[in-house]
Amino acid sequence: GENVEQHPSTLSVQEGDSAVIKCTYSDSASNYFPWYKQELGKRPQLIIDIRSNVGEKKDQRIAVTLNKTAKHFSLHITETQPEDSAVYFCAASIQGAQKLVFGQGTRLTINP
Amino acid sequence: DAGITQSPRHKVTETGTPVTLRCHQTENHRYMYWYRQDPGHGLRLIHYSYGVKDTDKGEVSDGYSVSRSKTEDFLLTLESATSSQTSVYFCAISTTTGELFFGEGSRLTVL
Numbered sequence: 374g375e376n377v378e379q380h381p382s383t384l385s386v387q388e389g390d391s392a393v394i395k396c397t398y399s400d401s402a403s404n405y406f407p408w409y410k411q412e413l414g415k416r417p418q419l420i421i422d423i424r425s426n427v428g429e430k431k432d433q434r435i436a437v438t439l440n441k442t443a444k445h446f447s448l449h450i451t452e453t454q455p456e457d458s459a460v461y462f463c464a465a466s467i468q469g470a471q472k473l474v475f476g477q478g479t480r481l482t483i484n485p
Numbered sequence: 486d487a488g489i490t491q492s493p494r495h496k497v498t499e500t501g502t503p504v505t506l507r508c509h510q511t512e513n514h515r516y517m518y519w520y521r522q523d524p525g526h527g528l529r530l531i532h533y534s535y536g537v538k539d540t541d542k543g544e545v546s547d548g549y550s551v552s553r554s555k556t557e558d559f560l561l562t563l564e565s566a567t568s569s570q571t572s573v574y575f576c577a578i579s580t581t582t583g584e585l586f587f588g589e590g591s592r593l594t595v596l
Contacts, residue, residue: 374544379527405583416575416587417528462527464585471516471535471579472543475528 375400375467379476387484392453394461394479397445402468406439406446409462411478417462421448450481458483488512489588491576497594504563506591508576510556516579517559518543519551521572522590528575534559566595 376399386392398406407422423430423437423446430437434453439446450457460480464473488511498504508517518533520543530543532551540551548570550562563570576588
């Protein structure tokens, strides 16, 4: 079945710098790749997603890139701010089923 | 919040007791899910439902059962709770385009 690996598990960056989180997946038939942000004590919330027919998608300071050949996708956050501190999860769809498999999560800390 | 509510939000119970968590949605979504969240493991799928009385297992289904007798309600039952089932449980719904939206979570502690 689908397996999603996420790196790094923790990431600390200076405010204003960029942060990159990477995920790899195993099922070449996966076609939907969302990213979730979870603040402490809160539910995971969808922040951006990408489908297999595009290579990059941007929404203000966040962007996601997808390389289907290499089976990896990445989250890029530019001009980081303290409110970006959270745990981020990537996920990949399971072919033939409306299900997602999640990565292990990355704890991002923005240092002032 | 996609109209999802979970109850109870917090529960402490003892090993061997049965526990039922309820997920209620108000927007008539076909797909509903139960995930558990544990440090270092991310979110792992327990069971999911694709319609009334239609359910299937996820990757960590042992020790759990589910029922969906109405579109709006998806119940997760631990028949005999164990300490390894101490976790935060999230219910979720899926839209027709595959986006997943989560409830607020239920924190379960099994002593």
